[in-house]
Amino acid sequence: MHTELATKYNNLQTLLKEMGSVAVSFSGGVDSTLVLKVAHDVLGEHAVAFTVESDFVPEREIEGARAFCAQEGVEHVVEAFPILEVAHVKKNPHDRCYYCKYAIFKHLKAEAGHRGIAYVVDGTNRDDDSDYRPGRAALRELRIMSPLHQCGMDKADIRALSKDLGIAGWDRPSAACLASRIPYGEHLSHAKLARVNHAEAFLMEKGFRMLRVRAEGAEGKTARIELMPADMDRFFTPAMRRATDEAFRLLGFTHVSLDLRGYRMGSMNEGLHLSHEERHG
Numbered sequence: 663m664h665t666e667l668a669t670k671y672n673n674l675q676t677l678l679k680e681m682g683s684v685a686v687s688f689s690g691g692v693d694s695t696l697v698l699k700v701a702h703d704v705l706g707e708h709a710v711a712f713t714v715e716s717d718f719v720p721e722r723e724i725e726g727a728r729a730f731c732a733q734e735g736v737e738h739v740v741e742a743f744p745i746l747e748v749a750h751v752k753k754n755p756h757d758r759c760y761y762c763k764y765a766i767f768k769h770l771k772a773e774a775g776h777r778g779i780a781y782v783v784d785g786t787n788r789d790d791d792s793d794y795r796p797g798r799a800a801l802r803e804l805r806i807m808s809p810l811h812q813c814g815m816d817k818a819d820i821r822a823l824s825k826d827l828g829i830a831g832w833d834r835p836s837a838a839c840l841a842s843r844i845p846y847g848e849h850l851s852h853a854k855l856a857r858v859n860h861a862e863a864f865l866m867e868k869g870f871r872m873l874r875v876r877a878e879g880a881e882g883k884t885a886r887i888e889l890m891p892a893d894m895d896r897f898f899t900p901a902m903r904r905a906t907d908e909a910f911r912l913l914g915f916t917h918v919s920l921d922l923r924g925y926r927m928g929s930m931n932e933g934l935h936l937s938h939e940e941r942h943g
Contacts, residue, residue, distance in 0.1 A: 663826050671823055673813045675704050681781045681807070683708040685774035687767070688738075689719070690727030691837050693785030693817075696824050697809060701783070702736050710779060711738045712770050716745040717855045718762070718839040722863065726831075743769065746850060756796075756846045762839075763797035767804050783807045788816040835872040843876050854882035857913050861885060864909045868902065872925050877915075885915040888925040 663671070678684060678701045686698045688711040701709035713727045724740065731738035743766060746752050750761035771782050784801065786808035801808065810820060817836070824832035841850055843858045854877055861875040870893055876886040887906075889897055896902060897920060910918045 663823070667819055667822055667826075670813050670815050670819060671700075674700055674809055674815070677809050677812060678709075678783075679704045681705075681783070683779045683781070684807075685710050685712050685770060685777070685779045685782045687770060687782060687784040687806075688713050688727055688731075689785070689837070690723045690730060691785065692824060692832060692834050693787055693810060693820055695730060695829060695831070696820050696827075697783060697785050698730075698736060699734065699824075699827060699829055702734060707737065708779075709736065710777070711736050712773065712782075713738065713740045714766055714770070715740060715742045717850075717852050718745055718841050720840065720859050720863070723837065739773070741773075746852065751841075752850050754841070754844060754846055754848055754850050758841065758846070759795065759797035760800050762841070764800035764804065767800060767806050771804055771806070781807050783809055786811045787820060788814060843874060844882060845876075845878055848878075848880060848882065851882075853914075857882065857915065860913050861910055861915070865889075865906070868905070870897075874925060876921075883915050884917040884919070885910050886919050886921050888921045888923075891924045894920070894924070
């Protein structure tokens with residue numbers, strides 16, 4: 663481990679230890695997994711994982727979170743949350759993430775308080791500064807702590823440290839909630855989100871790793887697939903195109919296309935015209 667990363671790791675350990683007890687908002691992704699691992703290492707039973715089940719989270723991610731906590735001996739609280747009952751979330755405005763984060767983290771903070779846990783922490787890191795993240799305003803309002811960000815860690819640091827600590831899945835592709843696949847202004851529904859979930863699962867089963875399936879149109883039945891450019895040749899084989907078209911149409915998509923620009927984080931934000939304050943929360 664190089665000196666700069668070792669310093670950040672030491673700072674992360676110190677910060678979490680000083681908190682005394684934490685509830686980690688745990689999605690099972692690379693970022694929150696590192697927070698939970700280090701928190702549990704320094705705080706033991708005073709670090710608890712909280713995972714929210716909702717239409718926005720694929721079941722495969724919930725199961726991965728369960729497996730990690732069982733392996734590490736971490737207390738794991740999994741709760742269903744009716745996120746589509748939050749009106750501002752279901753309407754899917756461009757600041758949907760604010761309302762979603764506020765509703766979920768307000769609930770997590772209350773649950774942590776009932777258990778006598780001092781802080782709720784999440785996996786926000788320095789790379790999150792580069793995209794439109796309205797949810798960060800909600801985190802600030804609720805005083806949710808982001809220890810990776812506080813310690814100056816970006817995604818490269820997180821992956822490198824996770825690898826050094828022997829955390830399986832340190833190179834796992836970045837994930838995002840399923841709502842990010844639906845254009846702003848198009849109402850969210852269980853059917854749309856489930857369609858995207860199953861479509862992405864199909865492509866993952868075919869060996870594609872970094873990808874998104876964007877569901878566009880009023881009914882969310884037009885699929886726009888984003889893959890890494892290096893994967894496009896394999897996708898364009900006749901067998902793969904045919905299998906994808908058949909699978910997607912069985913899921914209810916009426917049109918299936920491949921975005922020739924490929925996968926890129928936050929592609930749904932590209933058409934937004936926001937102030938600096940709006941863009942950076």
